[in-house]
Amino acid sequence: FNSKLIKAEKMEIVSHLASSISHEIRNPLAVVRGFLQMMEQMDLSAQKNKEFLDISIAEIDRANDIIRNYLTFAKPSPENIEIIDIKQELERALNIITPLANMNCVEIDANLEQSYYIIGEAQLLQQCLLNIVKNCLEAMPEGGQLQISTSKLSQEIMITITDNGQGMTKDQLSRLGEPYFTTKGREGTGLGMMTAIQIIKMMDGRLNVKSTVNKGTTFQITLPLQEVALNEVAATNN
Ligand code: ADP
Numbered sequence: 001f002n003s004k005l006i007k008a009e010k011m012e013i014v015s016h017l018a019s020s021i022s023h024e025i026r027n028p029l030a031v032v033r034g035f036l037q038m039m040e041q042m043d044l045s046a047q048k049n050k051e052f053l054d055i056s057i058a059e060i061d062r063a064n065d066i067i068r069n070y071l072t073f074a075k076p077s078p079e080n081i082e083i084i085d086i087k088q089e090l091e092r093a094l095n096i097i098t099p100l101a102n103m104n105c106v107e108i109d110a111n112l113e114q115s116y117y118i119i120g121e122a123q124l125l126q127q128c129l130l131n132i133v134k135n136c137l138e139a140m141p142e143g144g145q146l147q148i149s150t151s152k153l154s155q156e157i158m159i160t161i162t163d164n165g166q167g168m169t170k171d172q173l174s175r176l177g178e179p180y181f182t183t184k185g186r187e188g189t190g191l192g193m194m195t196a197i198q199i200i201k202m203m204d205g206r207l208n209v210k211s212t213v214n215k216g217t218t219f220q221i222t223l224p225l226q227e228v229a230l231n232e233v234a235a236t237n238n
């Protein structure tokens with residue numbers, strides 16, 4: 001009886017997810033279709049064409065974000081759990097965001113200590129970091145500074161990510177992580193922080209956020225440290 005109950009619950013979650021995804025994806029698809037149709041049927045200026053293409057690309061990116069963030073909930077995969085080198089993962093994330101930061105005139109100041117190890121899914125940690133960092137960049141539309149650092153607490157590692165962007169009001173901060181909460185209108189999905197928080201929870205971590213309007217925001221991610229001997233790490237990497 002118990003196992004049936006669990007199965008039924010899972011089915012319910014999956015069908016919720018399926019209907020949420022299709023509902024959410026329909027909007028960007030409809031927008032892209034509309035713009036393509038206009039470009040086909042109307043004799044538009046080069047400038048209008050470019051504008052419609054840019055919007056279409058942004059909408060496709062949004063659809064991608066929606067799918068990726070929803071899939072985190074659909075597919076917890078314990079088989080992918082491994083020993084993760086925090087320094088290596090942060091460097092990987094930095095490689096991805098540096099071009100984006102450069103485009104937005106954001107200077108990155110990374111201060112990563114030595115390698116520290118945690119247990120989790122590297123891909124999910126990447127997604128969590130990118131969701132947070134992307135928000136930081138989006139909070140600095142006129143450029144700014146993004147600081148990323150790590151520090152060791154007694155049994156934990158703390159990743160600190162700070163921007164000097166728009167910041168959040170008390171009310172916005174309290175709604176952070178609520179599904180669909182966004183201040184970005186149709187550019188936003190309101191799924192990024194919900195997913196980041198879920199990933200941190202899956203790794204038995206905590207998230208602390210401090211924010212001041214027009215000053216900036218600091219995200220502190222604390223994750224339990226895995227004490228491993230170096231030969232053990234070498235063994236898992238092979
Ligand atoms: P989205 O980015 O699609 O709006 P998120 O869940 O990633 O959705 O973020 C939700 C909201 O939280 C954002 O719309 C923004 O208002 C606020 N927010 C998140 N990170 C920051 C930040 N670094 N600075 C200011 N506001 C932020």
Ligand code: MG
Pocket residue numbers: 131134135192193
């Ligand atoms: Mg976001």
